[in-house]
Amino acid sequence: MKTFFKQLMKNVPSILILIVFIALTYNFFDAGFLWESGKEIWKKPSILFLILLAYLLSFVLKAIAWKVYLKGRPSFFSCLAGLFYSLFLNHILPVKAGDLARAGVLPARDQHISAEESLHSVFVLRVIDMLCLSGIALIGIFAFHIHYRIPFWALFFVLVISLIALQLLKNRFPIFVNRHVALLKNALSGTNGLQVFLLTLTSWILEAAVLYGTIFALNKEISLTAAVWTNSVTIAGQVFQITPGGIANYEAFMSFALGFIGFSFKEGYTIAILTHGIKFIFSYLAGFAAICIFPVPINVLKSWIRQKGVKGK
Structure with a gap:
């Protein structure tokens, strides 16, 4: 019973978003x-082709960013295969387990990359993803004069909790933390x-082409900056994913974001379904490509998904 209530409280935001989606x-x-x-x-197949091409290029840039982060040591196709496996699994599983598989693909293909390095790089790149998305979302709130205010106490609370958590982690696993801080400093040194x-920021701007192209194909108008902002808000909302591909989260966040910039809820909801459908199709094609590039037995995939990371010593 205790475990049930713990899981329930953990999923409260996701459940509320699901209720909003049902209402929409x-x-x-x-x-x-x-x-x-x-x-x-x-x-309009030419527009659809350009949409898919731009979306593909966004993952190409993410793969390059991953390769650059690891100082060029992994191969580009290993990075791309890892991203495609991650995307595919996130669209067939109810939770975001794809990143664990992504971290498993790299050392399996490029054995000079350790599992710890791979997992570390995936975590850091995910943090950079969220920083980019959050930054774009925050800028958009001011740029589009959206009347939304985050209470100061909430920001202060998050900051304090984060600092306490970091200190506790450092006290509990000093060698582990110092090792990963050293990896981080080395990876991000100089212009790296x-x-x-x-590269990460540009990849998210490119991904907004899915929304921009879809709206253009429907003979409606949206500025590129508005498309980038809407896409960033929508993707940031996937952190609460409890359904394959973030169904419900994606539609709810995009419907409201488009509503803020002048679209009706009916238009926003329909556009969200269409763009999400395109991304689902792409994710399955990407998964097929990943299997062709680097076929992985089901039992190995399961072991990657179940892994909990590398424990400190």
Whole structure:
């Protein structure tokens, strides 16, 4: 019973988002409108091709950023295969377990990269992802004059808890923490850190092409900056994922974000479903490509997904 309530409290934000999604679906889902919008995109294959190409390039940049972070030691295709496995698994599993598989692919293909280095790099790059997405989202709040205020006490509370957690971790696992701090300093030294950050930031800007191209294909208008902001808010919301591919989270966050910049909820909800559908299709194609590049037995994948990281000594 205690475990049940612990899990329930952990998933409260996700459950609330799921309820919001159900409410949006009940009020704004229009099968006819969705079908006609989908046909409109399908009638413009050149735009659809450019959307998929831009989305692919965003992952190419993420793979390059990963390679740069590890000082060029892994091969580009190992990094890309890891990202594709991660994307695929995140779209078939109810939780974000893909990053664990991503960390497993690299040392399996490039055996001179240790499992600890790989897991460390995936964690740090995920933090950089969230910093980029959060930064874009915060800038957009001011740029689009969105009336939303984060209470100062909430920011202070998060800061204090984070500092306490870091100190406790350092006290409990000093060798582990010092080792990873050394890895971090080495990876981000000189211009290396700037390259990783710019590549990551550009990859998220490119991913916004999915939203921008979809809206353009529907003969509607959105600025590139608004598309980048909306995409960033939507992806940041996937941290609460409890469904394959973040179904519900994606649609809820994008519907509200598009609502802030002038779209109706019906339009925003429909656009969210269409763009998410495109990403699902791409994730399955990416998964097929990853299996071709580096086939992994099911039992090995399961072992990667179940791993809990490298314990400190």
